[in-house]
Amino acid sequence: MILDFHTHNQQATEAIISVMPQEFDPQQGKRYSVGIHPWRSQQVTPAMLDALHTAVRHPQVAAIGETGLDALRGAPLPIQQSLFQEHITLAEQLGKPLIIHMVRTSQQVLKAWRESQRAVPWVIHGMRGNPRVAQPLIDAGFYLSFGPRFNPATVAATPLDRLLIETDDNTATAIHQVAQAIAQARGIPTQHLITTVTANAHNLLPQP
Numbered sequence: 577m578i579l580d581f582h583t584h585n586q587q588a589t590e591a592i593i594s595v596m597p598q599e600f601d602p603q604q605g606k607r608y609s610v611g612i613h614p615w616r617s618q619q620v621t622p623a624m625l626d627a628l629h630t631a632v633r634h635p636q637v638a639a640i641g642e643t644g645l646d647a648l649r650g651a652p653l654p655i656q657q658s659l660f661q662e663h664i665t666l667a668e669q670l671g672k673p674l675i676i677h678m679v680r681t682s683q684q685v686l687k688a689w690r691e692s693q694r695a696v697p698w699v700i701h702g703m704r705g706n707p708r709v710a711q712p713l714i715d716a717g718f719y720l721s722f723g724p725r726f727n728p729a730t731v732a733a734t735p736l737d738r739l740l741i742e743t744d745d746n747t748a749t750a751i752h753q754v755a756q757a758i759a760q761a762r763g764i765p766t767q768h769l770i771t772t773v774t775a776n777a778h779n780l781l782p783q784p
């Protein structure tokens with residue numbers, strides 16, 4: 577069962593644990609996503625890319641990322657875009673979904689989607705944008721993953737079958753607290769939300 581769709585806490589269970597390629601050290605029974613974070617896009621080495629290409633093939637790696645585009649941090653956008661493209665290609669080759677970090681780059685992410693094969697699900701993680709940013713992503717078929725900080729109107733506008741929850745790098749908030757807050761914003765019982773996001777994760781991830 578996957579409840580927390582994106583965490584950097586390697587101790588987590590019922591979660592997709594997101595790591596950089598050189599950190600990947602699979603523990604029994606856990607599932608991971610591996611990618612080069614856009615904040616690290618300035619320091620990419622050939623060894624890191626080799627490690628990425630090897631790690632993503634591991635059966636315990638359920639998704640590719642986090643990857644994506646950040647207009648406020650990391651390398652200049654063209655460099656981030658070519659690194660993002662590398663992850664998109666791997667995701668499509670391996671049939672594993674993409675976990676995307678998106679900061680003030682929704683137009684560029686949507687453009688990358690339109691130019692991609694659209695063969696695997698794309699998940700925007702840590703979604704904080706308003707409904708105006710979210711709607712074109714929802715229309716394009718993206719999943720939206722919400723953490724402790726979110727825009728309630730965006731949660732309310734997200735179809736239940738496209739909704740995921742996460743803790744990301746937040747150690748102060750438990751995933752059940754996130755579930756409670758999102759359920760409240762969505763106007764449904766917490767248990768219904770938990771059942772729904774678990775089923776969504778199950779549907780979009782490759783079967784272990």
Ligand SMILES: [Zn+2]
Nearest residue numbers: 594642744745
């Ligand atoms: Zn993260």
